[in-house]
Amino acid sequence: MDFLVVQFLTGLASACSLFLVASGLSLIFGVTRIVNFAHGAFYMVGAYVAYVLTERWSGALGYWGGLLCAALVVGAAGAAMEMALLRRIYRAPDLFQLLATFGVTLMVEDLVVLLFGPEDLLGARAPGFKGAVEILGQQVPRYDLFLIGLAPLVLAGLHLVLRRTRWGILVRAATQDREMVAALGVNQRWLFTSVFALGTALAGLGGALQLPREAVNHSMDMTIIVEAFVVVVIGGLGSITGAFLAAVLVCELNAFGILVLPEVSLVLVFAVMAGVLILRPHGLLGGAPAEARAMRLAIPPPWKPFTSAERLWVVGGLALAAALPLVAGAYALTVAAEVAIFALFAASLSFLMGPGGMPSFGHAAFFGLGAYGAALAVSGAGLPMAAALLVGPLLGLAGAVLFGWFCVRLSGVYSAMLTLAFAQIAWAVAFQWVGLTGGDNGLLGIWPEGFARTPHGFYWLALAICATGIVLLRILVFSRFGYRLRAARDSAARAETVGIDRMRVQWAAFAVAGLFAAIAGALFAFLKGSVFPDTLGIPLSVDALAMVLLGGVETVSGAILGAIAYKLLAVWLISETDQSKLVLGAVIVLLVVVFPQGLGGQITRWRRPT
Amino acid sequence: MLAVSGLDAWYGAAHILRDVDLAIGAGEAVALLGRNGAGKSTTLRALMGLVPRVTGTITFAGRDLAGLEPHARARAGLGYVPEDRRIFSDLTVLENLEVGRRPPRPGHPAWTPERLFDLFPNLAEMRRRPGGRMSGGEQQMLALARTLMGNPALLLLDEPSEGLAPRILEQMAGAVRALKAEGLAILLCEQNFRFAGLICDTAYVMARGEIVHRGPFAELAADEARRDALLAV
Known part of the structure; x- marks a missing residue:
C-alpha cells in the first residue's frame, strides 16, 4: 500500500515535464493549427542548454537561473523557427508544416550530437532539493515533490494569462476562429510568433527540469513527442487543463502499468488513448470541432486519366526499370528493389490521403505488420517464400481493418493521431512480445528462395509486384469505388444523401491502403532477410508521409517520384556522411519551402497549364 | 470614401464576381441587394481580403487596399460583420x-463596452456570459458591437437581419440608423428589402456576380415591377 502511494507520487512528478511539453504543443496547435513535430527537439535542446548553463554557473542562483535561461533560449529558438521557416508556408496544406518541423527535428538530432557528443550527460542535483524525504516509510526524492508542486502552479499561471490578459484572450479567440480575429484587425503574425515562443519555452523548461532526474541524451526527443501527442489528444487539442489531466493520467498509467503488466505497459497508454477518443472524439476537455479543425489538405483538382502519350512514357519508364540489371551491380539492385518497395508503400499512403482524404501518421503499422506476417510465416509456420508473400500481407490487412474501424469514426487530426497511436501499439507489441517476435532482436533468416535469391531476380520480383500494385491502386481511383471515396472526402453530407455510406467506403479504403502497404512490407522482410520493430516505428511512418507530401498528394505518380527521390537521397546520404539526418532534414525543409505543393503538384501544373 | 472598380473574384476555378463597381461616400448608407448566391457576401469578403484570388482596384479613404492583409484593412477603417456572426463561443x-478593440480614430470618440451597452441594452445584462450561450439575436448584436470596438469608418454588414425575431429586428434597425446618424458609412448586404429601406439611401442589385442595377433606394422601392424583376424569388 505504502509502495503504491510512492509509485503514485513518482507518476505525478513525471507528469510535470510532460504537462509542460504537452501544454506548449496544445497552445501552438490551437492557434496555428500546426502539429509541431519539433516540439520534442525543443524539449531536448532545453535539457542540453540547461546542462551547459548549470555546469558553468555556480550556486543556487546559477542553477535555477540556468534552468530558466534554458527555457528562454529555447523560446527564442522557437520564435526564430516560426519567423524564418513556418511563416513562408502557412498557405501550404496543413501537413507541410508538420513535415517542415520534422525536418527541423532531424537536423537538431544530429546537431546536438555534433555539439555535445553522443554520450549521456549527467546533470548536477538541484540545490535545495537534494536527497529524499521519508513518506510512509518510503524514500521519495525531494525534487519529485518540487515537481509535483510546480505543475499545478504552471497550470494556474497559464490559466491566468489566458483569462486575464489581452494576449490570452486573443489566443483563445484565434483558437476558435483565426480568420475572424484577423478581420477584427489583429495581426496574426505576431500572435503566431508569440504563441510559438511561449509554447517552445514551455517545452524547453520541461526539458531543463528533467536535468536532475535523468541523463541528457540525444534520443529524448522521440520519446517525449509521442507521449506529448498522446497527452494532447487525450486532453483535447487546445485545452491546457485537459493536457494537465491527461499528463497525470498517462504518467500514472506508466507508473502502475509497469507494476501490473510489464509486458504490455507500453500498449496500455495507447489503448487508453484509443478508448478515450472513441468515447469522447475530441478528447477529455476538447471543444466541438469547428470547421477550421478539420484538416485542410490541398484540395486536389479532379484526377485526370493518362493520355496515350503519357501511357507510353509510363511503359517506357517501366521497361527502363526492368532493364536495370543489365547495367547495375548487386548493391545498386538492392537499393533499386528497396526504392520499388517504398514506392508501393508511399503509393498506398497516397491513396489513403489523396482520394481518401485521411492523413495517417502511422502508416508504418501496416508495412510492419506485413513484414512480420511474412517473417512469421517463414520462421514460425515454415512456409516457402511464395506462400509467405501471399499470407504475410493478410496480417497487415487485418490490422488495417481493425484500426480503420476506429479511425474513420474520428475526423482530421484526431484520426491521424489515432493512426499514430495504433502504430505505437503495434510497435510495442512487437517490441515486448519477445516470445513471438524476438523483441528487439527481431526475426532473422527470412531469405528469398529460387530465382529470387540473386539480386536481379529479387529486384525483378519486387519491381513486378510493386508496379502491379501501383497500377491497381490507380485503377481503383478511377473505379466506381474511387468515385465514391472521393465523393465522401469532398462532402460527407452530400455523399450520404446520394446513398454512399461514408464510413464504410473510408473503412474499405483503409483496408486497401493497409493491404498494399503490407505487401510492400512483406517484400521488405525478404529484401533485408530480417524484421525488426523499426518497421513499425514512427520514423518510417514519417518517411512515408515525407515521400507522399514531397511528391504531392494530388497524384499517385507524385508519391512514386517522392519515394524514389527521398529513398535515393537517404541511402546516398547515409553512405556519404555521418550527418545524414542533418542534411536530409535540411533538404526536407528546403523542398517544403521551394515546392509547397510537392514535386508531383509541380508536374500537375505542367500537365495542366493555367 | 470607398471606390471599387473592376472587381473580379474566384474561389478555386469558380469565377464568382465579375467587374463589380461600387462607390460609397462618407456617411452614406448603401444597400447591396440580390437573391441568394448573387455574390453579395463574396463582395464583402473580397473587400476584407478574405477571398484568395481577387483582381481590380479597391480604394478606401484615398488608400489602395490591394494586397493588404485582412488585419491591415480592418486597421484602415473597414469594420466587417460576417453573415454567420462568428462569435467566439468560448469567450464571454x-x-x-x-x-x-482598436485605438480610436482621430476626431471620433472611442467605442467602449459601456457605450455599446447603451446602444444594445440586452448585452449589458450578460457581460460574463459565454458567446455560445446566447440567442441568435443577441449574438448578432454582439457581432456588430465587437466590430464597432475597432472604431471603423465604414461598416460592412452581411445580412444582420437574418433569422431575427421582429422585435429584435427593429432594435437592430434602430441601432444601425443611430450609427449612420453619427456619420458612419455603411455597406449593407440584405435580402430583407424592408429592413434595408429603413437604413439605406442608395441601392445596388447583384445577380450572378455582377451589378445589374444602381440608383436611389426610394426609386427602386417605388418601382414595383423593376423590383420584382430584380429581386422576387
Whole structure:
C-alpha cells in the first residue's frame, strides 16, 4: 500500500515535464493549427542548454537561473523557427508544416550530437532539493515533490494569462476562429510568433527540469513527442487543463502499468488513448470541432486519366526499370528493389490521403505488420517464400481493418493521431512480445528462395509486384469505388444523401491502403532477410508521409517520384556522411519551402497549364 | 470614401464576381441587394481580403487596399460583420468585445463596452456570459458591437437581419440608423428589402456576380415591377 502511494507520487512528478511539453504543443496547435513535430527537439535542446548553463554557473542562483535561461533560449529558438521557416508556408496544406518541423527535428538530432557528443550527460542535483524525504516509510526524492508542486502552479499561471490578459484572450479567440480575429484587425503574425515562443519555452523548461532526474541524451526527443501527442489528444487539442489531466493520467498509467503488466505497459497508454477518443472524439476537455479543425489538405483538382502519350512514357519508364540489371551491380539492385518497395508503400499512403482524404501518421503499422506476417510465416509456420508473400500481407490487412474501424469514426487530426497511436501499439507489441517476435532482436533468416535469391531476380520480383500494385491502386481511383471515396472526402453530407455510406467506403479504403502497404512490407522482410520493430516505428511512418507530401498528394505518380527521390537521397546520404539526418532534414525543409505543393503538384501544373 | 472598380473574384476555378463597381461616400448608407448566391457576401469578403484570388482596384479613404492583409484593412477603417456572426463561443461578451478593440480614430470618440451597452441594452445584462450561450439575436448584436470596438469608418454588414425575431429586428434597425446618424458609412448586404429601406439611401442589385442595377433606394422601392424583376424569388 505504502509502495503504491510512492509509485503514485513518482507518476505525478513525471507528469510535470510532460504537462509542460504537452501544454506548449496544445497552445501552438490551437492557434496555428500546426502539429509541431519539433516540439520534442525543443524539449531536448532545453535539457542540453540547461546542462551547459548549470555546469558553468555556480550556486543556487546559477542553477535555477540556468534552468530558466534554458527555457528562454529555447523560446527564442522557437520564435526564430516560426519567423524564418513556418511563416513562408502557412498557405501550404496543413501537413507541410508538420513535415517542415520534422525536418527541423532531424537536423537538431544530429546537431546536438555534433555539439555535445553522443554520450549521456549527467546533470548536477538541484540545490535545495537534494536527497529524499521519508513518506510512509518510503524514500521519495525531494525534487519529485518540487515537481509535483510546480505543475499545478504552471497550470494556474497559464490559466491566468489566458483569462486575464489581452494576449490570452486573443489566443483563445484565434483558437476558435483565426480568420475572424484577423478581420477584427489583429495581426496574426505576431500572435503566431508569440504563441510559438511561449509554447517552445514551455517545452524547453520541461526539458531543463528533467536535468536532475535523468541523463541528457540525444534520443529524448522521440520519446517525449509521442507521449506529448498522446497527452494532447487525450486532453483535447487546445485545452491546457485537459493536457494537465491527461499528463497525470498517462504518467500514472506508466507508473502502475509497469507494476501490473510489464509486458504490455507500453500498449496500455495507447489503448487508453484509443478508448478515450472513441468515447469522447475530441478528447477529455476538447471543444466541438469547428470547421477550421478539420484538416485542410490541398484540395486536389479532379484526377485526370493518362493520355496515350503519357501511357507510353509510363511503359517506357517501366521497361527502363526492368532493364536495370543489365547495367547495375548487386548493391545498386538492392537499393533499386528497396526504392520499388517504398514506392508501393508511399503509393498506398497516397491513396489513403489523396482520394481518401485521411492523413495517417502511422502508416508504418501496416508495412510492419506485413513484414512480420511474412517473417512469421517463414520462421514460425515454415512456409516457402511464395506462400509467405501471399499470407504475410493478410496480417497487415487485418490490422488495417481493425484500426480503420476506429479511425474513420474520428475526423482530421484526431484520426491521424489515432493512426499514430495504433502504430505505437503495434510497435510495442512487437517490441515486448519477445516470445513471438524476438523483441528487439527481431526475426532473422527470412531469405528469398529460387530465382529470387540473386539480386536481379529479387529486384525483378519486387519491381513486378510493386508496379502491379501501383497500377491497381490507380485503377481503383478511377473505379466506381474511387468515385465514391472521393465523393465522401469532398462532402460527407452530400455523399450520404446520394446513398454512399461514408464510413464504410473510408473503412474499405483503409483496408486497401493497409493491404498494399503490407505487401510492400512483406517484400521488405525478404529484401533485408530480417524484421525488426523499426518497421513499425514512427520514423518510417514519417518517411512515408515525407515521400507522399514531397511528391504531392494530388497524384499517385507524385508519391512514386517522392519515394524514389527521398529513398535515393537517404541511402546516398547515409553512405556519404555521418550527418545524414542533418542534411536530409535540411533538404526536407528546403523542398517544403521551394515546392509547397510537392514535386508531383509541380508536374500537375505542367500537365495542366493555367 | 470607398471606390471599387473592376472587381473580379474566384474561389478555386469558380469565377464568382465579375467587374463589380461600387462607390460609397462618407456617411452614406448603401444597400447591396440580390437573391441568394448573387455574390453579395463574396463582395464583402473580397473587400476584407478574405477571398484568395481577387483582381481590380479597391480604394478606401484615398488608400489602395490591394494586397493588404485582412488585419491591415480592418486597421484602415473597414469594420466587417460576417453573415454567420462568428462569435467566439468560448469567450464571454466582454472578452469578445476585447478582441475587437482598436485605438480610436482621430476626431471620433472611442467605442467602449459601456457605450455599446447603451446602444444594445440586452448585452449589458450578460457581460460574463459565454458567446455560445446566447440567442441568435443577441449574438448578432454582439457581432456588430465587437466590430464597432475597432472604431471603423465604414461598416460592412452581411445580412444582420437574418433569422431575427421582429422585435429584435427593429432594435437592430434602430441601432444601425443611430450609427449612420453619427456619420458612419455603411455597406449593407440584405435580402430583407424592408429592413434595408429603413437604413439605406442608395441601392445596388447583384445577380450572378455582377451589378445589374444602381440608383436611389426610394426609386427602386417605388418601382414595383423593376423590383420584382430584380429581386422576387
